[in-house]
Amino acid sequence: MANWSGKYKHIKSENLDDYMKEVGIDFATRTAAKAWSPNVEYKIEGDTYHIITSGLKEHKITFKLGAEQEEKAMDGRTVKSTYTLEGNTLTQIEKDGKGETKIVREFNGDELTVVRIALFALFLD
Numbered sequence: 001m002a003n004w005s006g007k008y009k010h011i012k013s014e015n016l017d018d019y020m021k022e023v024g025i026d027f028a029t030r031t032a033a034k035a036w037s038p039n040v041e042y043k044i045e046g047d048t049y050h051i052i053t054s055g056l057k058e059h060k061i062t063f064k065l066g067a068e069q070e071e072k073a074m075d076g077r078t079v080k081s082t083y084t085l086e087g088n089t090l091t092q093i094e095k096d097g098k099g100e101t102k103i104v105r106e107f108n109g110d111e112l113t114v115v116r117i118a119l120f121a122l123f124l125d
Contacts, residue, residue, distance in 0.1 A: 004088065004107035007041045010055075019116045023101060025075050032056070033075070040112070049083065049090075 038055035
């Protein structure tokens with residue numbers, strides 16, 4: 001497993017507004033998110049992982065691989081997430097009752113690429 005613990009500076013987002021529209025984020029939140037350039041810290045402590053985002057607001061996520069957990073998304077939605085790790089790629093499947101989002105974080109040296117893919121298969125339950 002690659003060691004990707006460390007701090008990363010957000011440089012740019014591609015298609016973020018389209019993604020946020022798809023998951024129902026309001027205009028004001030989308031506008032603020034597009035202008036935000038957060039610092040993100042990733043930590044590994046044994047089998048526990050932490051993602052700490054800071055800047056205009058702080059957001060912390062603590063998780064164990066393979067275990068579904070309830071958490072607050074950056075936009076305030078309550079979601080259920082499951083994280084998996086394969087090589088240098090951390091994948092999060094986020095469910096919010098309307099559908100699923102796949103968030104892929106790929107670590108390459110001192111660079112981090114994050115891709116969000118809305119997988120809206122509307123839940124009928």
